[in-house]
Amino acid sequence: MKCIPKYPQFSCLKAVRYQKPGIRGVTSSSTCSVHQVPLLPSWDLDVFQVNAYIPAVPFQFPRLSSQLPPACSKWFTHEDDPSSLDLGHVSLNNDPGIHPRSSELNSAFWTEYADTIVPLELTSTKSTSSSPEDETFQRTEAPLGILLAYLSSNASKNPTYTLNQPSSQSIYLAQCSLTALPPSLQQDIPTPDLIARSGPIKGDIYASSLWLGRPPTYTPLHRDPNPNIFIQLAGQKVVRLLPPEVGAAVFADVQARIHHDHDHNTSSSATIRGEDMMSGPEKAVLHAAIWPSESGSNDSTDSPSHTRAPPPYAQLLSRYAQETTLSTGDALFIPKGWWHSVKGIGAGVTASANWWFR
Numbered sequence: 001m002k003c004i005p006k007y008p009q010f011s012c013l014k015a016v017r018y019q020k021p022g023i024r025g026v027t028s029s030s031t032c033s034v035h036q037v038p039l040l041p042s043w044d045l046d047v048f049q050v051n052a053y054i055p056a057v058p059f060q061f062p063r064l065s066s067q068l069p070p071a072c073s074k075w076f077t078h079e080d081d082p083s084s085l086d087l088g089h090v091s092l093n094n095d096p097g098i099h100p101r102s103s104e105l106n107s108a109f110w111t112e113y114a115d116t117i118v119p120l121e122l123t124s125t126k127s128t129s130s131s132p133e134d135e136t137f138q139r140t141e142a143p144l145g146i147l148l149a150y151l152s153s154n155a156s157k158n159p160t161y162t163l164n165q166p167s168s169q170s171i172y173l174a175q176c177s178l179t180a181l182p183p184s185l186q187q188d189i190p191t192p193d194l195i196a197r198s199g200p201i202k203g204d205i206y207a208s209s210l211w212l213g214r215p216p217t218y219t220p221l222h223r224d225p226n227p228n229i230f231i232q233l234a235g236q237k238v239v240r241l242l243p244p245e246v247g248a249a250v251f252a253d254v255q256a257r258i259h260h261d262h263d264h265n266t267s268s269s270a271t272i273r274g275e276d277m278m279s280g281p282e283k284a285v286l287h288a289a290i291w292p293s294e295s296g297s298n299d300s301t302d303s304p305s306h307t308r309a310p311p312p313y314a315q316l317l318s319r320y321a322q323e324t325t326l327s328t329g330d331a332l333f334i335p336k337g338w339w340h341s342v343k344g345i346g347a348g349v350t351a352s353a354n355w356w357f358r
Helices: 045-053 107-113 144-153 183-187 244-262 280-290 314-320
Strands: 026-028 033-036 059-061 076-078 103-105 117-125 135-143 169-176 205-213 217-223 228-234 236-242 322-326 331-334 339-345 350-357
Touching: 033 314, 045 059, 045 331, 076 228, 103 107, 103 144, 107 144, 117 144, 135 144, 144 169, 144 205, 169 217, 217 244, 217 280, 228 236, 236 244, 236 314, 236 331, 236 350, 244 280, 244 314, 244 339, 280 339, 322 331
Parallel strands: 033 322
Antiparallel strands: 026 033, 059 331, 076 103, 117 135, 117 169, 169 205, 205 350, 217 339, 228 331, 228 350, 236 322, 236 339
């Protein structure tokens, strides 16, 4: 792999050890192909430790009825027969055809929780503009009923993710600590047994979060300070991951480009969902770096520099990136330090829960 010549701080990387023999499937796009996250044969603790936790590499867990949180069936209604989620076997192919085509809120279930105060993210864009400069982002604490009303009012819509899609407003429940939820809701999202019990894995839950919204949702490239188990409760999300050294180099290169183009020296944090990541030029450039096939042409000469895709990372992504699409009941292990970006896609609502542990 060649270095990117224009930006010398982006050094050549030796991460061939991350090319595990089992990772052979690829996801193709017009820009690049990336490896599929491999699938564990079971939820067995020893299997998880040997294959994923100790070597610190991403793995997807097989879908099993015994691992489905009650929230999957209690909180949502599914377009297809909910029994399609009740698997009694391991699907090594993880065939997406068994999943509901879309999910919506079970309105009757949520009524009693409308007054619960939760963290919400509000993103607004001028309806006539697709420029990141015209997008505003803010966080607030508000009653859950605001989000429920928004999700219900948009139930008939079927958006498709594009970064530059004009949208008047979106509301997203992001990083809501599970411990801050009413006890009855907490019971519907039990901690996975793998990390709930003592043993070689300490079972020390560092933090946990609930995510609930309607696509398109987006979390920019970032890294977590602890290992992470991520479970999809409803809808779909696609996750793209990079090894620690590779992700750090990409992030640093993107930061250098932004600061060069905008003549300022402030440095954005790699922490999840930092303010600068969620709107404006940094959002656009980070997205273009990791999802180049969805960020417009690199050859455009009449758009601002921050809306054009960065120098081609296609070769780097094809060699080092891994990707998986998670549907209802799917789970993913993200090792400590692995960089990742997450998008909610498809129809219906999307909901996830995750646990950072150590």
